Amino acid sequence: MLDFTLSKAQQEFRDYAHQVAVEEMRPISLECDRSEKIPESFFWNMQKRFWAGSAGQARMVSAEERQENVLSLLSQEEMAWGDAALSTAIPGPGLAAPPILAQGTPEQQAKFLGLYMDGQLHWGALALTEPGIGSDVSGIATTAIQDGDEWVINGHKHYITNGARADLVITFATIDKSMGRAGIRPFVVPKGTPGLKVGRIEEKMGLRASQTAELIYEDCRIPKDHLLAGREKSTKAGFKAAMGTLDATRPMVGALAVGIARAAHEMTTHWVKEELPKGYPAHKRRDIENELEELRQEIQMARFLVWRAAWMADKRIPNSKEASMCKAYAGGLVMKVTATGVRISAPGENSEAKQFLNKWFRDAKVFDIFEGTAQIQRLVIARRLFPEVEIP
Ligand SMILES: Cc1cc2nc3c(=O)[nH]c(=O)nc-3n(C[C@H](O)[C@H](O)[C@H](O)COP(=O)(O)OP(=O)(O)OC[C@H]3O[C@@H](n4cnc5c(N)ncnc54)[C@H](O)[C@@H]3O)c2cc1C
Structure with a gap:
């Protein structure tokens, strides 16, 4: 139940x-x-x-x-x-944890996640996106070639959250381009591995304090047992790991969007109560209050979609559709709530409340982009609702 x-x-x-x-x-x-x-x-x-x-x-x-x-x-x-x-x-391991847990052998889980248990500062990252390859990860161009007891990785990733500070970067690469998506595998690349270089750190409009890095792999050699996918031997294991990771992380991204939306809604409500200019027409105030009440209901709906997707993940019930639904809905809603906050508080002084609302408005946009854009979430949902229809 x-x-x-x-x-x-x-x-x-x-x-x-x-x-x-x-x-x-x-x-x-x-x-x-x-x-x-x-x-x-x-x-x-x-x-x-x-x-x-x-x-x-x-x-x-x-x-x-x-x-x-x-x-x-x-x-x-x-x-x-x-x-x-x-x-x-x-x-913490952050986005590196889901693929290690889903695709690592017990020994790999103990080794890689054990790193995060020593009380020191450690981060993790997940590197899927490449220049020109974001939404359709089946086109990943980064290669991993086995050479004796090592894998040699060559390629280029960008927009990687915590990429420059991560102790472990789960790097998705192809072991054979001719295999298409079936050739994709997740590899654990430790910080400091010769051949792993940090490139540009992005200057962003929103989430500005979050580090978004470019990573370059030039003959980057890692031990053979740093290939995850040990638990699942099928040829689709690597691609499944990438997609399975998204099923686990999209509800988390949805929860982040709900958190910002809630913050913006609270701040806007507070602003209306405390700072709406004296003498503001009563009927206009009522319209604003109605709008805020509708948004409050929508935030609650987004939260339930997010909780349902996460609850299914905990019960090991396949949740790709629900993960995409909550991510698409919460990602759109956070933009709507923050935009409303900026609009409603527009006549005010540059108070701290306004500065926060402006910031959350800028932060909100990326929730429509990372972990799959809204268009991609809708494709995932449509594929599951209408499996008989061929969607390009
Ligand atoms: C702040 C930030 C942090 C990020 N962190 C990470 C990270 O830690 N790890 C990581 O791997 N990536 C990360 N990313 C990358 C992010 O996941 C990608 O930007 C996202 O998946 C979109 O890919 P793209 O930028 O290549 O856009 P594209 O895939 O080129 O898409 C461009 C546009 O085309 C649309 N589009 C594409 N295909 C279709 C289609 N079939 N039908 C309809 N429309 C379509 C998209 O919706 C989008 O609007 C991050 C990005 C940002 C901005």
């Missing part, structure tokens, strides 16, 4: 994440956005908070109610409420 009533322990976990967002993220949010820099102290604070704090809280949640995906998105929503860019920089 589908039941989204949170247990007491889950609520406490969410409350803890919210407290962290209030205390660690909001106070530095605007400055990090301006400077595109994050102070080192933030990384350590988050490291400590999530080791001593929420990790401890998570341990209190019993096994049946742990629901890793649902728990994770409870915290993602709160982190994005605090600052979505900072949330992408919290130390």
